[in-house]
Amino acid sequence: MKVLYCTSEALPYIATGGLGDVAGSLPQALRQRLIGCRIVMPLYEDIPQHLRDEMKFVTSLSVPVAWRRQYCGVFEARYGGVIYYFIDNQYYFKRSGIYGHFDDAERFAFFSRAVLEMLPFIDFQPNIIHCNDWQTALVPIYYHLFYGHQEFYQNMKTLMTIHNIQYQGKYGLEVLTDVLGIPKEATSLVEYDDCVNLLKGAVECSNWVSTVSPTYAQEIMDPWFSYKLDGILKERSWKLSGILNGIDTKNYDPETDSDIYAPYSAAHPEGKTVNKQKLQERLGLEQNPDIPLIGMVTRMVSAKGLDLVIEGLDQIMCSNHVQFVILGSGDFEYESFFRNMQDKYPGRLVACQGFVPELSRKIYAGSDIFLMPSRSEPCGLSQMIALRYGSIPVVRETGGLKDSIQDSGDGNGNGFTFQNYSSGDMVYAVQRALTGYENKEGWSILVERALKSDNSWGRSANEYIRLYKQLLK
Numbered sequence: 001m002k003v004l005y006c007t008s009e010a011l012p013y014i015a016t017g018g019l020g021d022v023a024g025s026l027p028q029a030l031r032q033r034l035i036g037c038r039i040v041m042p043l044y045e046d047i048p049q050h051l052r053d054e055m056k057f058v059t060s061l062s063v064p065v066a067w068r069r070q071y072c073g074v075f076e077a078r079y080g081g082v083i084y085y086f087i088d089n090q091y092y093f094k095r096s097g098i099y100g101h102f103d104d105a106e107r108f109a110f111f112s113r114a115v116l117e118m119l120p121f122i123d124f125q126p127n128i129i130h131c132n133d134w135q136t137a138l139v140p141i142y143y144h145l146f147y148g149h150q151e152f153y154q155n156m157k158t159l160m161t162i163h164n165i166q167y168q169g170k171y172g173l174e175v176l177t178d179v180l181g182i183p184k185e186a187t188s189l190v191e192y193d194d195c196v197n198l199l200k201g202a203v204e205c206s207n208w209v210s211t212v213s214p215t216y217a218q219e220i221m222d223p224w225f226s227y228k229l230d231g232i233l234k235e236r237s238w239k240l241s242g243i244l245n246g247i248d249t250k251n252y253d254p255e256t257d258s259d260i261y262a263p264y265s266a267a268h269p270e271g272k273t274v275n276k277q278k279l280q281e282r283l284g285l286e287q288n289p290d291i292p293l294i295g296m297v298t299r300m301v302s303a304k305g306l307d308l309v310i311e312g313l314d315q316i317m318c319s320n321h322v323q324f325v326i327l328g329s330g331d332f333e334y335e336s337f338f339r340n341m342q343d344k345y346p347g348r349l350v351a352c353q354g355f356v357p358e359l360s361r362k363i364y365a366g367s368d369i370f371l372m373p374s375r376s377e378p379c380g381l382s383q384m385i386a387l388r389y390g391s392i393p394v395v396r397e398t399g400g401l402k403d404s405i406q407d408s409g410d411g412n413g414n415g416f417t418f419q420n421y422s423s424g425d426m427v428y429a430v431q432r433a434l435t436g437y438e439n440k441e442g443w444s445i446l447v448e449r450a451l452k453s454d455n456s457w458g459r460s461a462n463e464y465i466r467l468y469k470q471l472l473k
Helices: 018-032 104-122 138-147 184-190 198-205 214-219 230-235 270-283 306-319 332-344 357-366 382-388 399-404 423-438 440-451 457-472
Strands: 002-006 036-042 056-065 068-079 082-088 128-132 157-162 195-197 208-211 240-242 293-297 323-328 349-353 369-372 392-396 416-418
Touching (some): 002 018, 002 104, 018 036, 018 457, 036 104, 056 104, 068 104, 082 104, 104 138, 138 157, 138 184, 138 198, 157 198, 157 457, 195 198, 198 230, 208 214, 208 457, 214 399, 270 293, 270 323, 306 323, 306 332, 306 423, 323 357, 332 349, 357 382, 369 382, 392 423, 416 423
Parallel strands (some): 002 128, 036 082, 128 157, 157 208, 208 240, 293 323, 323 349
Antiparallel strands (some): 056 068, 068 082
């Protein structure tokens, strides 16, 4: 089986968020399972020079972009045994920053057309073209309009993965023919809510649509989560499913992580106590292993549930002998709130502004409880990282949080959950976790269970392989 993984970003070359992490990890896991997976992405100016130096020129071709044709260079590199292709055009990609340009519709239209045009030139004929988010949404649209009937392409299947439905690639109808090259008679494929909606077009044209967790696949058919796409997703629900993302368990490994204070594992968990003590010392907290330490590593935005924290934090801090640390940055109102709370609870609450990777690892390793009360979370990685480091998650049951964290109330879960988007429900879940912490024997069992959790990309890759095989039947 051959898979072409189309993405606008991928580690180690360039990444701005979760998509880059996924694109850097899933193809590696597929390769380990003998799937011939290759990645294609734009050749951005911001890719580090030492990585650009390892690329070799493969071919060049002329790519149609609406009524004009543009030069396309194709470069190739190998990383971790996976072949990466890079689409080169300096007019479109020799710029600072990979998103947010006035002509992003044209830039990614060129990229999407180039992905399909290059295939005969590189002697790679994939069975599956796996696309990701709106930047590659035109690949299945163009395939449907221009390529599917051609002999070289006719047996290929397209899969569209939605990582965050908020970002849909919406533009005015004036770009339809002049910029995107979509015939007027095909307007209905991409028109939605009186504009061009590329993600909607991909949902229409792809053979299958996936999301980054099973629960998120259900949620995006609800108007509360869908950003107006619930109608088309309900119509196409027969080809919609969710596969939970994983984490890089080699990168996030408390046995080998050089950024934490002491190594530990499920078999030898003693080092976690050392990490907590050292973190307390660094943050100026009382060094007492019996005081539960709650951690958060998050973007400070409303989607992460910080409104609930604002409403409930006083109740948590006043009614419990507890310590609290948060690392992150974002909206001014949240940053200001946590600065004020640090002044209100000196020596008990610490707010670390910005994002410091080594400190985030120390918080995962040193905290007892990891709070993640998100309003919306398509998949979420932090709760999986917390499990990997034995920090017990307290999460709201949404998206991937619901799929990866099961409440331990029956003695079999790996965290504490609450359903309603309510500060009272969040506080109650935290209090249940704090009560559980007092039961040292039971808590040790819970931590061991967390440390043994399998959230590897191998699990996710196996599910994608099953989906690929289903598409090829």
